[in-house]
Amino acid sequence: MKTKVLAIDDSRTIRNLLAAALEEAGFEYHCAVDGRDGVDMYGDVAPDVVITDINMPNLDGFGVIEELRGTDINSKVPILVLTTESAPELKARARAAGATGWITKPFDDQSLIFALKRVTGAAA
Amino acid sequence: MSGSIQDTFFEECEDLLEAMDEGLTAIEGGEHDQEVVNAIFRAVHSIKGGAGAFGLDELVGFAHKFETVFDELRSGKLEFDAALIQLLLRSSDHLADLVATARDGGTTDEAHHDVLIEALAKYIPEEEEDLTFEPMGLGGAMAPMPLIEDTTERAYEIRFQPLKDMYGTGNEPFFLFQALSELGELSVRLNESELPGFDAFDADESYLAWDLTLVSNEPRSAIEAVFEFVEGLCELTIESEADEAEDTDALAALNAAFGTDPDASGDAAPAAPFEEPAPAPEAVVSAPVEEKASPPKAETAKAGPKPTLRVDLERVDRLINAVGELIINHSMLAQQIANLDAGDVREVETELEGFKNLARDIQEGVMSIRAQPVKPLFQRMARIVREASSATGKTAKLVTEGEATEVDKTVIERLSDPLTHILRNAVDHGIEKPEDRAAAGKSNAGEIRLTASHRSGSVCIEIRDDGAGVNRPRVKQIAIDKGLIPENAELTDNEIDNLLFLPGFSTAKEISNLSGRGVGMDVVKNAVTGLGGRINISSTPGKGSTFTIILPLTLAVMDGMVVSVADQTMVVPITSIVETMRGSDEMINNLGADGTLLSIRGNFVPICDVADALGLRQHYDQPPGVYLLVETETGQRSALAVDDIYDQRQVVIKSLDGVCGNIPGVAAATILGDGKIAMILDPESILAASPSAAGFDTDRRISNAIAS
Numbered sequence: 001m002k003t004k005v006l007a008i009d010d011s012r013t014i015r016n017l018l019a020a021a022l023e024e025a026g027f028e029y030h031c032a033v034d035g036r037d038g039v040d041m042y043g044d045v046a047p048d049v050v051i052t053d054i055n056m057p058n059l060d061g062f063g064v065i066e067e068l069r070g071t072d073i074n075s076k077v078p079i080l081v082l083t084t085e086s087a088p089e090l091k092a093r094a095r096a097a098g099a100t101g102w103i104t105k106p107f108d109d110q111s112l113i114f115a116l117k118r119v120t121g122a123a124a
Numbered sequence: 125m126s127g128s129i130q131d132t133f134f135e136e137c138e139d140l141l142e143a144m145d146e147g148l149t150a151i152e153g154g155e156h157d158q159e160v161v162n163a164i165f166r167a168v169h170s171i172k173g174g175a176g177a178f179g180l181d182e183l184v185g186f187a188h189k190f191e192t193v194f195d196e197l198r199s200g201k202l203e204f205d206a207a208l209i210q211l212l213l214r215s216s217d218h219l220a221d222l223v224a225t226a227r228d229g230g231t232t233d234e235a236h237h238d239v240l241i242e243a244l245a246k247y248i249p250e251e252e253e254d255l256t257f258e259p260m261g262l263g264g265a266m267a268p269m270p271l272i273e274d275t276t277e278r279a280y281e282i283r284f285q286p287l288k289d290m291y292g293t294g295n296e297p298f299f300l301f302q303a304l305s306e307l308g309e310l311s312v313r314l315n316e317s318e319l320p321g322f323d324a325f326d327a328d329e330s331y332l333a334w335d336l337t338l339v340s341n342e343p344r345s346a347i348e349a350v351f352e353f354v355e356g357l358c359e360l361t362i363e364s365e366a367d368e369a370e371d372t373d374a375l376a377a378l379n380a381a382f383g384t385d386p387d388a389s390g391d392a393a394p395a396a397p398f399e400e401p402a403p404a405p406e407a408v409v410s411a412p413v414e415e416k417a418s419p420p421k422a423e424t425a426k427a428g429p430k431p432t433l434r435v436d437l438e439r440v441d442r443l444i445n446a447v448g449e450l451i452i453n454h455s456m457l458a459q460q461i462a463n464l465d466a467g468d469v470r471e472v473e474t475e476l477e478g479f480k481n482l483a484r485d486i487q488e489g490v491m492s493i494r495a496q497p498v499k500p501l502f503q504r505m506a507r508i509v510r511e512a513s514s515a516t517g518k519t520a521k522l523v524t525e526g527e528a529t530e531v532d533k534t535v536i537e538r539l540s541d542p543l544t545h546i547l548r549n550a551v552d553h554g555i556e557k558p559e560d561r562a563a564a565g566k567s568n569a570g571e572i573r574l575t576a577s578h579r580s581g582s583v584c585i586e587i588r589d590d591g592a593g594v595n596r597p598r599v600k601q602i603a604i605d606k607g608l609i610p611e612n613a614e615l616t617d618n619e620i621d622n623l624l625f626l627p628g629f630s631t632a633k634e635i636s637n638l639s640g641r642g643v644g645m646d647v648v649k650n651a652v653t654g655l656g657g658r659i660n661i662s663s664t665p666g667k668g669s670t671f672t673i674i675l676p677l678t679l680a681v682m683d684g685m686v687v688s689v690a691d692q693t694m695v696v697p698i699t700s701i702v703e704t705m706r707g708s709d710e711m712i713n714n715l716g717a718d719g720t721l722l723s724i725r726g727n728f729v730p731i732c733d734v735a736d737a738l739g740l741r742q743h744y745d746q747p748p749g750v751y752l753l754v755e756t757e758t759g760q761r762s763a764l765a766v767d768d769i770y771d772q773r774q775v776v777i778k779s780l781d782g783v784c785g786n787i788p789g790v791a792a793a794t795i796l797g798d799g800k801i802a803m804i805l806d807p808e809s810i811l812a813a814s815p816s817a818a819g820f821d822t823d824r825r826i827s828n829a830i831a832s
Contacts, residue, residue: 010170011170011173011174012132012136013136013170013174013177014170014174014177016132016133017129017177055165055166055169056166057162057163069292076294078295078296095293095356095357098292098293098294099294100294100295101293101295101352101353105176106177106179114303114349118299118303118350118352118353119294119295119296119299121296121298121299121302
């Protein structure tokens, strides 16, 4: 069975890039167009790993992490934060909310897969 | 990178730039809402993110500065003021230019770029400047496996002791070890020495540690990269014979980078939570990852809040063509049924009527796919006015209305140039300088109102400025000087205003660097008539001018009146017909040698015989039976004389471009129900070509003057 990735990003370009890289690498790719959409889809998709943007309308990335990790959903799956900011405080904030790791935009396919491997063990 | 992904990036940029413009316009209008600021921030941020993926460095750099200023604004560290808003507007224009340059090639104004960067930088505090997204220092995600470093094989001794905080983040030691095992030969030993007795066990604590030996020719940065996500969440030491000395420094730097001091939290007593998926101690990690059992899930990609579908325009156009054929097909069927010698066909005709209604529904539905709101077009125009104002030293503001009005995509695309030209003209020639406005008792800032509305089957675009209006004596003098009209021409005010549309007319005393680029309003007129539309100007001295553009809703189908002209079937666009009437002898009045006037309710309008104008008949013996009263854009009425009216129906417009050259009087062609081709007439140009109506038609008179 393929590893299922739920990608949450409001940018169509980033979603396309993720889809291309992940499908190429053999992941099963699902996407949501903003934070609220992502949290809503979580139950249906039941992903093995979540990749989320930070700056999004209708619930930002921190909100996504908090809701997924919150008592209602109580998700244990790895959550990778996708953001152009690699500033330490943003990472610290994401981590405090329960993020597993991060991917810095712009990303190349290799670093994306490498990040996924470190949190899911899966290369695909 | 796939080209198509880059294409969608640029498509998305258009949307984002639009959202940004919209937000900035709201801010300019005094709406400093937090959500507006957030929306702009996100738009710029997304452009930056996408641009970064495609290595568009200049775009990234500028977007970053722009975005940072918005970050300051949304965090409340910076307040809007007039100067800042102007800077943001100019920056958004520049950002759009950078996107266009990245997409289409070419260069942007470097000096302008630098000026803006510098101006934006003034709003960014020094320390925020560092908040860039340069690749992270040690083992950052950007450089997971640098290959240039020392590649001799060596044994790394790694001690990894998670702090309890790590388990809340979803990081699993097992996966980390698996990633490590790909770097070389790894052996893992569980160190449970700190595991307390059962009584002292705290399930929430982390007690376990691992000692790992990795024999690898990868540099230590590759190993650090593996542990990137758990930095600060574990105690980690990496030692090797070769770089022992560097160890402490690197780790210190790591901890400094994350603001975490392992010593500070190091007193947490290590222990293992129950759910810890402990790998078999002493085992070389190579086991395949177990798949998690997951419930069957819904299909991929659930749609967003407002589902949309992006479709190739070509597909829509194919559909439109097919619908056009369907309508033609319907007419043919109707014709053939009518020709049948089959007794009672009423029921068939009822069904046929249903067919017709359905065809029209489909056609309207397909047309609405191509229809787009004029909003993006209008938003771009705000920039034109802005630039024109600053180039001329005037103050002008664009106010838009009816932005939701939907118009065919092609019409919108081809309206951009004429609108740009009219707006530049309005600022350049219409709006007065601030001091002149003050002297005239007007507010300093000129206002240009751009309005779109639907008007009985057409779209009306109006550009109204509150400037000085057309300087009629000067316009007339210029036209005389240029030989466009005879010196003794008697023209109404409206006719003088419309002189502006004549080829070769330019009122600018000297060619200004803005609108006077040798392109006159005649180009605007040609563009509009090319779309099957009309343009008119009206003006009140001292109060301003109004340009009115009337356009058909669609370029594919129109309502036409099918008429007979010299035994040929032709179509006249319904939109240009004001009234139809059957003529009688007493209504005809001769004027001069070959001029005739039609008397309608006490008014006289010139008659133009269509057959004559098209050269189908030299002169007629009997007056044609039917007159179509048409109104030209100048408000001049004429009567088009045709032999008979057959029908009023929807016809599919078939362009003659590329089939034959421009035929005066003919706009396009269509296919009728009997399969025959009929010409669609252009009343305006028929009148211009008609000698009989010439004596009364200014346009005609003017074009004669040019021709001679």
